[in-house]
Amino acid sequence: MDAVDTLAQWVKESRRIVFFGGAGTSTESGIPDFRSAAGLYVTEQDSPYAPEQILSRSFFMARPEVFFDFYRGKMLHPEARPGSAHRLLARLEADGKLTSVITQNIDGLHQLAGSRRVLELHGSVHRNRCMKCGRFFTLEEVLADTSAVPRCPDCGGIVKPEVVLYEEPLDRGVLEAAISDISEADLLLIGGTSLTVQPAAGLVRYFQGRHVAVLNMEATGFDPRADLLIQEKIGSVMEALEARLYPAE
Incomplete structure (x- = not known):
């Protein structure tokens, strides 16, 4: 057997x-993994920021535009x-x-x-919420927002993906x-x-x-x-x- x-x-x-x-x-x-020879953490070594740094809560709060550039380009695969x-x-x-x-x-x-x-x-890329008022947004709505940082049309707050970042429980x-x-x-x-x-x-x-x-x-x-x-x-x-x-x- x-x-x-x-x-x-x-x-x-x-x-x-x-x-x-x-x-x-x-x-x-x-969808690429993270740590293999072709993984995200290896292929992004030429970036001025390490992926682990970009995907941290403190970096998200300090440089949301860099976070979302990486997140949209590397983490989202709606066609999968x-x-x-x-x-x-x-x-x-x-x-x-x-x-x-x-x-x-x-x-x-x-x-x-x-x-x-x-x-x-x-967490999931399919759940997103305004950090200010709590309004829910779908992945499609986040992708449709072409601004550097997606924001809530109701209150202007940043729309954060409900994914667990480094430094978050x-x-x-x-x-x-x-x-x-x-x-x-x-x-x-x-x-x-x-x-x-x-x-x-x-x-x-x-x-x-x-x-x-x-x-x-x-x-x-x-x-x-x-x-x-x-x-x-x-x-x-x-x-x-x-x-x-x-x-x-």
């Missing part, structure tokens, strides 16, 4: 699967569509197998694929829900993440169930606790897994 066969058997036996994912889940959809991983996870949820998707991504592709319970640890409600789901899961799938970003990565340590499978191209800090390691592209693994779970289609 190969690794995907083993994973398929675990999925069939499980009733409370939780998927914990990161940037690698969306790379096949054309769900990949095989997104689609299979949504199908498993619809079949009553998967409890939730816990993601570090901000792209909204899991919801676009049909997933309903998606815990977004780092994670949402307590989302954190508590993620801990609860992971603690009660019988199968934990970790995919497309190096598990280096804290405190999000530390959540997987709350798992107490039967099996952990890590699907990632590179090693992670959680590998020693994993029952199954598949170091291949997560999209390819999910395609193979779907073929075994739904062979008649």
